[in-house]
Each structure stands twice: as C-alpha cells, then as structure tokens.
Amino acid sequence: MYDLLIKGGELIDPAQGIHEKRDIAISKGKIAALEGEIASSQAKKTIEAKGKIVTPGLIDLHVHCSPIITKLGVPPDEIGVSTGVSTIVDCGSTGYANFEGFKKFIIPQAKTDIFALLHVVPTGHAVQPENWGWYEANPEATLQTVEENRGLIKGIKMRAIGSVIEQQGVKAIKLAKKIANEAKLPLMVHFGIWIDEKTPQSQVDPFMRELLSTMDKGDIITHIYTSNLGGLIKPDGTVYPELWDAIKRGVVLDVANAIFNFSFDIARKGLEKGILPTTLSTDFANVNLNSPVVLSLVVTMSKFLALGLSLDQVIEMTTINPALTLGEEERRGSLKIGMPADISIFELAAGDFTFYDRREKTNILKGKYQLVPKLTIKSGIEIEAAPRYRD
Template sequence: MGPDLILKGGRVIDPSQGIDTVTDVAFSNGAVSRIADDIAPGNAEVRDVSGKIVTPGIIDLHTHVYWGGTSLGVDPEMFARDSAVTTMIDTGSAGPGNFAGFRKHVIEPAEPRILAYLHVSFAGIYGFHTSLMVGESHDWRLMAPRLAAEVIEANRDVIVGVKVRIGRHASGPSGIDPLIVALDVAREMDLPVMCHIDEPPPSYEAVVAMLREGDVLTHCYRPFPNSPVDPDGTIRPEVLKARDRGVYFDIGHGMGSFSWKTAKAMMAAGFPPDTISSDVHAFCINGPAYDQLMTMTKFLHLGMPLTEVIERSTAVPAKALQRPELGTFGPGNVGDASIVSVVEGEFELADVRGLVETGTQKLKAEGVVLAGRWWHGE
C-alpha cells in the first residue's frame, strides 16, 4: 500500500537520526513511513517543498494555550500555524480545579497536539495580567497535592508533569515551599517537575539544587536578578551540578525571561539550553517573544548551528517529555512535520529588557503536517 502524503525535495533535518540532506519524506496511516530519494507518488498527495527545510514536528515545551480559560491563554491553532509547531506543552495554565475544562474545551478540539504540565496550585495561573498580578503560589491554601495526583491519574494520556512557579512574584511569602509540594506530587506520580524561577528570593541556586534528573528548570537565561551567571560570566556552581545530574534547562522566553547579556555569557561558557521554548502567552505574543520560530531565530543569531536549534526544538523536548514517538522521522513514529524557511535580511531581535540586536536570518513558517496529512500552508 502506497503513501498518503509525500513531502518532495526539501532539506530534511532530523537530528534524532543524524539526517541532514535533500530528500523525500513519506507518510502513511498517520505515521512516518519512509525517507528516501525520489519516492514514487502512486496515489499520494505530493507537496513540493524544494528550497525549504523539513523537520520532525516542532515541539514548544513551554506555552500557555488555555484560550478563554485564563487571561494569558492564546489560540493554539493560530499559534501552531504561525509558528509551524505541531506539539504545544501548556505549562501550568490549569490546575486540578479547572483542568477538566481545559481538556474538554481546548485540548480535545484542537487539531495540533496539546500536552500539559498540571499546576500544583488549585486553579493554575489564574491572576496573570498586565493590570493585575497575583502569584498563585503566594497562598499556601491553594496548594492541592492530593487533587493534583487524582487529576494526573485520570489524565495520564495528556499530562506529562507537574508545574510550579517560584520567586518573589510567583510564590512571594511562600518562598521555595511550593516546590517541595510539587516535587512530592511528582515523586508520587512518577513524573517530572517543570519549575519557573523569577526574581529572588529564593535564589536560582536554591531552586536548581532541589531539581532531580528529568526535571525542567524553565527561564534558564533570565536576566539579573537571579541570573545563572555571575557578573564576570562565570556559571554558578549549582547550575553546573544540576546539569551533571540530568536537569533540563529550558529557555521559556516569555515577557521576562530572555536576556541577551545572559544568553551570550551562557553560550560563551559552553552552556547552551537543552530545550528552546517560547513561553508564548497573551502578553508576549506581540513581542518580545512572538512565537517559537522567533525564539529559535535568536539562537541562530547567537551562533548555534541550525541543526542544533532544530534538535533543541524536536528531539530533546521529546526526550524530556518521555514521548519517543515525537520529534523524529523514524519510520512508524507520529507523522508530524514542520516546514520552514530561512529568510535573509535585517531583523530586529529584542530581549525582555528592550535590548535589540540585529539579526541577518529569520525562520519563517511554510507548512505543517499533522498525523500524516497536510494541515496548513500553501
């Protein structure tokens, strides 16, 4: 039986298999079926993607897509089209008190894949707005470990971990204690934690010191205060220890968590992020983060090779999610693909402090394949 869809003549970059060559990709029955030159079309739909880059479906490990259910949510399908993203991980928009609505009204109707880190706070991130900011981890009464465990058990197909937000803005007087609760839930349910860090207290070092192998520290390139590097560019020892024991360091750009100064220091010190993510939400989608491709573009500007930028947006997040069927064109795996191009020119690239660098390349969305069918693009 022949393929259903063939992407013909693109530059196929699949870091999970060490592939970077001009070739064809075929999909059958919702899965990847073959990578080869000049695949015979038979009765398949054929899309000419010559001159474009074809990657396994891009994964954005940090998004907020509980559209309509929280003030910071964005429309997941719009975001997927604009950013060539096939899998979005919502990171704590919903907690155990409102996850059922998130699942029914957003996750299930959406065509792109949405997975979630469940917030350990009862209502998730409920007070995030430009005119009002209530850190959900401030109030100890909202910590809901038993309910979180129940909701995780009932939704293991879409819940991939536990989210908690720590810092002066997010946890305030509760300090680091909500992380203790989140870790307790994660151990009980055998899942990783994703931990947000903002301004101190507590310190960046205190937070990463508690994270385990497989846990994710997001906002890893945040600016001072609570930057991972000292003023002389030296990476703080607890950060290095955390990487050594297998903690994932995720970008989570957002509106407050990507600094050119920090990024340049970390890259110069040989500490690239494990995963590149946008932390897209309603208050950064129009800048400075914009979307996943813009965040990836900033790493091209920092000198990271394109293949590595793609790896940190496909294969590595799939590993962090413990979803080996994602982020790869291995035959039989999920038939998702992202088609992008590299546009040459001059582009303003802003960090969260308003510092603007001028880039000479920019990644642009050209098409999306979901479950082996052409979903979006010309």
C-alpha cells in the first residue's frame, strides 16, 4: 500500500525525458512508482491531478532568504514551498561572519530545503552595496566556514559592481576565484553595475572580460540578461567575445530576474544569438516585494514561455539544470524511483497576461500562458500553494 498517489497528471521530468500522463506513487517520503496507471485502491490517499502539470519540485538557484540575520532576506517558505519551489539557494546574503546565524536560526525552521553560496566579504551583501567588506575579506575564515558546512554551502559569491571594480580591480576576481578553487566549489558572479553607480565603461569592460576568462566549467554567471552597464549582452546586441569561450567551457548562465537586473529586450537579443539560460531564478529579496515585476519562479518561467521557450525547456531550467549546478542531481531535480518525493503540481492557465521586467515598468511582455502553483509535495508531505502572481 502506497502512502500517496498523484493520479492523472501530465508528468514533465526532463531529466528522464518524460512528458506524458503518468501516475506517481509515494511511500515513506520517496518516489515508489511511476506508471501509466496505478489504481487508487493501492494507496492510502489519492490526489486527483487530471488537467494539471506535475513536475519535480522546482529549484530556485538565486534568492535571498535570510530574514532577521540580514536586511535583504525574505522568509524561505514564502518563496519556496508555498510557490511550488522545494529547494532554494541563498546567494551570498551572508559571509563567514554571519553565516552561523543563518544556519542556526533560519535554515532549520524552513520546510523548503535551503543551500547557500557564501559571500567573499564577511557579512555578505546583507547591506548594499558591500564595498567596505572587501577590505575585511578573510580567505582563511571563509574556507573554514565552508569546511564546517560542506553539503550546505554550495559555492562562493561575489558581485562585479562598480565600487568593487573601482576600489579592488582584478584582485577581487583573483581573490574570489582563489577561495572558490581552494574550496573546490563553483564561483557565482553577479554581472551588471549597481544602478546608481557611475563607473566609466572604459574601466568596466576590461574587468568583465578578465572575469569571463577566469570562469571555469560549473562557475555561474548570474543576471545574464541585465541591461545594466557591464552586462554580458549590450543594448546593441553585441557581446563580450570571451563569453563564447566561457559558454563552450560549460559556465552556467543564470537569469536571476530581480527588479533591475533583467531586460526583455536583452533576453530577446540573447535568445536570438543562441545564448540560452542554463537556469531560471528569481533573485527574490525583500527589496523586490510588491513590485510590478511580481517575483515568483513560476512567473519568471511564464515570462520565458512568452519569450518563446517551450514548457519542457523552462521546467528543465528549474529542475535538473539547477540540481546539476548544485551537484544534487541524485537527490533532487527529477522524479526517479527512490528519490525524495519533492513534487510540484501546477495549472497552465491560458489567457492574456502582462509581464514586467523592471520595477519602472519600462517594458511590457504579453503572454498567453501563466503557470499557477496548486500544490507542493515536500518529501511526501502536502503543502498547499499560496501563489504570488497577478490576476
């Protein structure tokens, strides 16, 4: 007798190449069976999923979920399990000096699984921008924090913002890369100058080109479609030449929607050139709450449907691709038998939807579909969705 049965849904699991009607049985919090038809009599409880889309629990590779510890953080479950997302990654909100608080007071209380990328500067970008912290960077203390938290810390984070370029220059790149190499973890870099900084282009371009040359397979570029100075794709559609080699090497391209680091125009230009995202993510932080951008991973996925990607592609970019980026592909990002039963159930609502890329509402994107989360199952436990999206 199975504990739970999800019946009649359209299962999309790109990791297994499945896109068809399948019933899913769960026992002891794990996927127990995946078949065309499983009788309800074989399970203690059945969830009817006819007309719905069933996917592995989504993974948001870029959020800020360390409230109280940092000014930037949002309560994890508000952006996690209540929106169809079973795993989130806090990207550099904390560094070695405040990671312990995040680990002790926030991570264990959440139903959503949380990983972290540790910032190079001592307190991360808990306050913004984090310029001063670079003078206090301590590779030994950072590496010690990584060592003490293997399995929880999945990478190192830095932001290539104007103040870092002006005050630190390429030594910032070298320091961050050295820490990541010694930790044997990926480096995630925020591309794009902070909105109110006035760093000259002549200083930004050499820094970004050097940075791109330094990034290895598995390192992550975040905000790939920013229109800010220092972005990968320029408003005229040209790109830093080093980008192509970085893509060939296997550098991960992450979207990180946010409220001023994403542009539909730049995304269109990138997609036309074949610069596809590896991962879709939100960059959810409390400064982004209640903006017309409506941050939610399913909304970002819906934007990419409107930009021409397929449903299978956007699900791949929020399941197996981030799982691979985290080195977690054996535990999440798919619904293989024996894996933890992290599952998302959605409706693909049809209608006329309007999406915004930035807080300023400078660009509008019209879409015909919007993914609406209905139910998240985390390790076999049902959690009702409370979706954040515009009617």
